[in-house]
Amino acid sequence: MATDYDAPRVREGEEDKPDNLVELGASRARATTDLLEEDTEAVDGHTLPGADLSNLSLEVHVVPRQADEFSCISCFLLVHRSQESKPGTSICRDCA
Incomplete structure (x- = not known):
């Protein structure tokens, strides 16, 4: 079987990567949107153990x-x- 040495090399796991900048930008935009949607969960109710600082005067x-x-x-x-x-x-x- 003949080998095409001019063809781009593809490693395992890289088959689904975008080939051009437009596809790359679109995939990054989707990833950023997905991350932002994950971070919208409410943080209320999470307290650190032993961190009751309500009576502390600063x-x-x-x-x-x-x-x-x-x-x-x-x-x-x-x-x-x-x-x-x-x-x-x-x-x-220090600044001189």
Whole structure:
């Protein structure tokens, strides 16, 4: 039997894959729609064991910026003045 060496090679399980971009786009759109439909289930009623946080108070004491700190103009973090890349630049060493 003669072998056609110019024919595309097909491995097992690849027979049902689309051959062109239009078919590929359509199959991906169907897969995305299927995934979105699966995620529409209600999540109510799912609780983690031991995670009753209803009586927990979430209060944070905010300390204002100190005289030896500055706010980096690149990353907006509040860092100590010793972390300034060059004096007067207001850029931390990590961003410089």
